[in-house]
Amino acid sequence: MDKRKQLFWSPCAAHCLDLILEDIGNITVLHNTIGNAKRITTFIYRHTWVLNLYRSCSNGIELKSIMDQKIALQSMFASEKWATSPYASRVEAKIVEDIVLVDSRFWKSVKYCLNCVSPLVKVLRLVDGDSKPAMGYIYEAMDRAKEQIAKNFNHVDKRWDYQLHRPLHAAAYFLNPK
Template sequence: MGTIFLKSVDATAHFKNADYICQLMDEVVQEIGEKKVVQVVTDNRANYKVAENLLMIKRPHLYWTPCAAHCIDLMLEDIAKEPEIDMVICEGQRLTNFIYNHGWVLNLLRQMTGGREIIRPGVTRFATHFLALESIMRYKDDIIRMFTSQEWSMKIKNMKPKDKSLGETLKNMALENTFWDYITIATAIFEPLVKVLKLVDSDDKSEMSFLYEAMDIAKESIKKNVGQSYKKWWKMIDSRWNKQLHRDIHAAGYFLNPRFQFSKNVNNDSEVLLGVRKVISKLEPDIHKQILCDKEMERYRLRAGQFSTAKVAAAISHNTPAGGLFMDRRRHQI
């Protein structure tokens, strides 16, 4: 079953504090049925976080998870605030604004690019920063050809002194390798996270069983892209991931995803297994059933590498683990 719209609430007449939000969420849980709800997803604002903590106290079998797209956008925002990244974003914006604020400059660049634009909208503000820088980098040669063309030299003379001075400054910047080096670094850090953002912002499939792996891949990509400086960026990402986004349910989603469980690079480390066990104990209060689930989980883990490619493909196509789920609770998200 895909996404469905249940209802909306006009809350304009109410003060949207934690108690009111908790009351609204609890009413929806009661309407659907607590046994059919596995998690509540909201944004990351303080009043929502307090509300969901209150809700989980009242409904101990529920999970609250913050909006993944919002959290990843906050990671991009943190990175964008770093001086070297902020500098290149500002310089890129200056270059882009100058081009689009002067018709003849834009027309000249279009001649160089074959009519293609250097900016594209993104799914969020900070993803747009990356897309703009990535687009500038893609047309690096065209931008340099524009600044060194005879037409540029002729028409820049006729601009107002202020605009002429800015144009010459941007030309000198574009002819320096330093500007392009900084763009290369910025895009190397932004790009892996933007890929995750596009994944979680997509309506094509639920990101719950893919987020854990996607974040690991993004971090490893950043490490490969920037070398020894990766630790600085990992620390910023982990700060948001560990404190806000990561939940045991993400580890369980990874463990139960056959696309990963039956791959050569499956990562059933202690963090994953502990997360799955915590989910079991939260969703299944009966200790005897917890033990049975735990035993089945271990058999499932050990059997994973024994399945043929055909059987794995069949399991994936049905969106269930080859060898069977050790939990059979069909629950919904709100």
């Protein structure tokens, strides 16, 4: 690089964003929230009867759908059908039931997690997609994502500044005819 001053090097944007999301996922509150969400989905998907009961209240399950289906999940675990089922007395079921019905911090954390990670996921979809070249859009997309999550995370800037904030991206942004 020292010999070739005009040569630009830039790491893979998708890989850089994966590392940012990994850093965020290691933050204790988000790590615990994701762990509890996994516990809920794992329990539901491991038991056919529970999955069918859940499907009768809702459809699909992931972190966003857990938030979207909060009322359906709470209705399922508060229902008479659930209470009289053989699953309701199991230890793992009690833990999941407590997370869904009692732990208000879990629901706040899910919302917090989604609000913090969603802007970066949008950028990741942009740079990892094949529909259009992302070079002219990375700079602006990351700038917008940073603005949305700056209040919550300070270390996003570190990865962006040290790995992906390059003159090449800034030039592509300014030269992009949009």
